[in-house]
Amino acid sequence: MRDGITMSDDLNMTEILTLVQDFITSDGMIKSEQRKFYQVLRTVLSTHDGTFSNLDIQQFLLLARTETLELSDEDYSEIYNAVMERYTTTQRLEEEALLEKELAVKAKLRLMAESKAKEEAEARLKAEEEARSLSEARLKAEEETRLELVARARARIEEEERLTAEAEQRVRDAEEATKRAVERAKREEHERLIASEEETKRLEEAEKLRIEQDARARDEEESRVREEVDRLRKVEEEALKLAAENSRIEEERKAAATEEERKRIEEEERIKAEQAAKISAEEEARNRFAKEAHLKMVEESLKITEEQRLAEEAKINSELEEIQRLADEEARTIKEQEEKRLAEENAKIAQQHEAERLVEEKARIAEEEAKLAAEAELAANTKSIPDLPPLDD
Numbered sequence: 001m002r003d004g005i006t007m008s009d010d011l012n013m014t015e016i017l018t019l020v021q022d023f024i025t026s027d028g029m030i031k032s033e034q035r036k037f038y039q040v041l042r043t044v045l046s047t048h049d050g051t052f053s054n055l056d057i058q059q060f061l062l063l064a065r066t067e068t069l070e071l072s073d074e075d076y077s078e079i080y081n082a083v084m085e086r087y088t089t090t091q092r093l094e095e096e097a098l099l100e101k102e103l104a105v106k107a108k109l110r111l112m113a114e115s116k117a118k119e120e121a122e123a124r125l126k127a128e129e130e131a132r133s134l135s136e137a138r139l140k141a142e143e144e145t146r147l148e149l150v151a152r153a154r155a156r157i158e159e160e161e162r163l164t165a166e167a168e169q170r171v172r173d174a175e176e177a178t179k180r181a182v183e184r185a186k187r188e189e190h191e192r193l194i195a196s197e198e199e200t201k202r203l204e205e206a207e208k209l210r211i212e213q214d215a216r217a218r219d220e221e222e223s224r225v226r227e228e229v230d231r232l233r234k235v236e237e238e239a240l241k242l243a244a245e246n247s248r249i250e251e252e253r254k255a256a257a258t259e260e261e262r263k264r265i266e267e268e269e270r271i272k273a274e275q276a277a278k279i280s281a282e283e284e285a286r287n288r289f290a291k292e293a294h295l296k297m298v299e300e301s302l303k304i305t306e307e308q309r310l311a312e313e314a315k316i317n318s319e320l321e322e323i324q325r326l327a328d329e330e331a332r333t334i335k336e337q338e339e340k341r342l343a344e345e346n347a348k349i350a351q352q353h354e355a356e357r358l359v360e361e362k363a364r365i366a367e368e369e370a371k372l373a374a375e376a377e378l379a380a381n382t383k384s385i386p387d388l389p390p391l392d393d
Contacts, residue, residue: 010051014160014167016083017042021167023082030174032329034075037068054087185322192319199296214285221281225274232267250359257352264345275338279331286327290320 020041024034041064048056061083065076112134119127200207247253293316297309 010053011057011086012051012160013042013045013048014164015086016045016052016057018163018167019083019086020079021170023079025170025174030178031075033068033070033072037064037071037076037079040064040067054084057083057087182326185326189319189323196292196296200292218281221278225278228271228274232271247355247359250356250363253356257356261349268342271338275334282327286320286323289323293320 017038020038024030024038041060044060044063045052048060052060061080065071119130200211245253245256297313297316
């Protein structure tokens with residue numbers, strides 16, 4: 001701090017995240033890879049206390065970049081430049097403010113020196129009175145400067161809180177808009193499917209029977225998946241009970257933990273296989289829908305003009321692309337949830353192993369202490385019998 005002005009080009013977490021939010025929402029649409037980069041950056045920044053220097057934010061931006069490789073180099077460069085430009089602007093403004101303050105202080109000191117040189121020619125009492133007045137004025141100026149800095153700091157905190165609230169509201173609004181768009185797309189897709197079903201009533205009865213069989217198969221698959229989820233939940237509850245029992249019986253706990261680990265691995269492999277089968281079934285359904293749409297397009301192409309056929313084909317392709325995108329997002333969400341669940345289970349297993357190690361270590365120490373106590377007691381109870389004196393010659 002110099003003459004009541006704090007010289008710092010550091011930014012806090014709210015300012016940095018606001019800069020990133022302003023960039024990724026500037027065109028009215030948030031890309032998925034930009035959203036992930038924002039979330040990863042917020043996580044890594046939360047591990048740091050206080051403000052961030054120029055070097056700190058460069059390291060955190062690079063760390064977030066390594067965890068979001070799907071973000072393009074162009075987007076990352078623009079985000080990086082937007083943040084670093086704020087550091088350069090803040091530093092320049094603070095340097096200008098400092099220079100202006102120093103010039104003002106120097107001018108004031110020069111005027112004071114000139115005034116003092118003139119006043120030294122006057123009487124000592126008058127000079128002492130003027131010096132005392134000057135000291136009071138300096139104290140008053142310093143107090144005014146301190147109050148001004150406090151007011152600025154309070155205003156800056158309020159502005160940061162307001163910006164944070166606005167940023168959070170923008171994120172919520174964007175998520176709500178995305179949710180409404182997805183719901184609207186699903187609703188339109190549902191309505192289009194209903195219209196398509198009315199159109200396909202003219203198809204052969206065998207095709208209708210096949211569609212009904214596919215629907216029943218999907219219902220049976222969903223029912224089986226729900227039953228499997230319930231069974232997994234019960235298996236996890238039994239595993240927790242078994243872990244509690246194993247804390248009291250060491251050998252049984254080790255055997256049960258080994259068996260539970262084997263079951264968990266087999267269960268994970270089975271779930272992954274089922275998820276792959278489910279994704280394959282969804283892909284087959286999309287392909288079947290594409291074939292049906294193509295047949296419909298061929299049938300209608302006999303009745304409509306070439307221009308109308310191209311427009312209808314473009315519409316169908318757009319709908320297929322949207323369905324593919326939604327399916328990809330759902331598959332990615334399922335994958336992320338599965339990875340998160342596996343990480344949590346691995347953490348639980350690591351904690352169980354650590355608890356087992358501590359129990360074993362305590363048992364070993366207790367055994368050694370008991371052994372030492374037994375040896376000490378045996379030595380204390382052992383009597384020393386002296387040898388007989390030698391016979392006289």
